[in-house]
Amino acid sequence: MYSLNVAIPATVAALAGDLAMELPRARARPRGEHTLVVKRLGGGDHAAYARIEGRMRDVLRGTAPFAIRVTGVEQFETAVTGPSPVVYLAVESPGLRTLHERLCEEFDLVDGVEGDDYTPHVTVARGGTRAAADRLVERELDPIEWTVEELVFHDAERGQSVSRVSLPA
Known part of the structure; x- marks a missing residue:
């Protein structure tokens, strides 16, 4: 599965790693593998991906940098796929939501996680005990704010970035 993601600053990745240590039975994201998905792009071979990326770059043209903010810890009690619960850093960003909506108009939606479900x-x-997840969700955090100036095309199967696009695109 390929996706377009926001580049995560080191402060956010470090916070996620620190919080994961409080969920000993859960499967934490490895350092350097934290993502913030803007839009899933589907799977397929490299040629299919190259066409999708080219089209995505056309759609992104004119996209300005936008503000984003991590506001706290929340959870999906039941994940759409994979182990539950899923503990996550909640993100607020009108610019991110607007971009997601624009991309959903141009590319197929992934049911249950995009469009109105985004x-x-x-x-x-992911996983672990609900009690540990509930304790972490109770935690208050100082917000982390940044401006998104780069988006990353990500290959989830290989766990790596494929390419990047700077904003304004």
């Missing part, structure tokens, strides 16, 4: 977030960990 919840911008950075996963901390």
